[in-house]
Amino acid sequence: MSAAEKAALRKQALAARGQGGDQSEIDRHLMQVLAPFEGQVLSGYVAMRGEADPGAAMAAHRGPLCLPVVTGKAVPLVFREWDGGALVPGPFGTSHPAETAAVLTPHVLIVPLAGFDRHGNRIGYGGGYYDRTLQLLRGMGPVAAIGLAFGVQELPEIPAEPFDQPLDLIVTDREIIRF
């Protein structure tokens, strides 16, 4: 797939995201899939730009929480512990814990999706951050990657690329898809 084709798919999915979805069903489905991971280190994200919001499910998680930090271009994300307190602004409109927060290694990650297909292929914002990060984490031990999006962000087919890291589950307001 050319970069232009991928950019067009991303644009299409992000436009669809503008329609939003049923956030309470996102909460319910996400809590259901996270229940078996009680006690494990969970990485979530702080929703922005109309993303599906994992906040309620993160707050309900019994176990350590962390958030991704972008530390540079083309490098894996770093994860810092989050106690639910104040955050500092990061690049691209993100928010993350301050440098004083401990660096954690997550076992379960809620991965924000720009677009997805039924086979578990995903598109993000194009930085390759989650692909690099999941590759690194999976080299260290078992990791569960849970993609999160509204159902309207589904695309018919996203061609898989060699560097793409598979998702274990996709959670939307409409359904839970397991791979």
Ligand SMILES: Nc1nc2c(c(=O)[nH]1)N(C=O)[C@@H](CNc1ccc(C(=O)N[C@@H](CCC(=O)O)C(=O)O)cc1)CN2
């Ligand atoms: N809420 C949330 N937090 C997140 C992500 C996310 O997708 N959502 N990330 C997911 O990786 C990481 C941050 N990575 C990001 C990478 C790029 C852009 C972004 O806005 N990119 C520009 C293009 C930048 C460029 O190429 O110069 C854009 O889309 O306009 C945003 C977040 C970690 N935190």
Ligand SMILES: Nc1ncnc2c1ncn2[C@@H]1O[C@H](COP(=O)(O)OP(=O)(O)OP(=O)(O)O)[C@@H](O)[C@H]1O
């Ligand atoms: N594991 C990796 N090692 C090196 N480069 C990678 C890796 N994963 C992705 N990339 C590079 O990152 C760029 C962006 O990848 P891609 O378009 O798949 O991003 P994305 O999946 O939309 O973004 P994200 O992973 O941040 O959600 C690609 O050009 C790719 O070459």
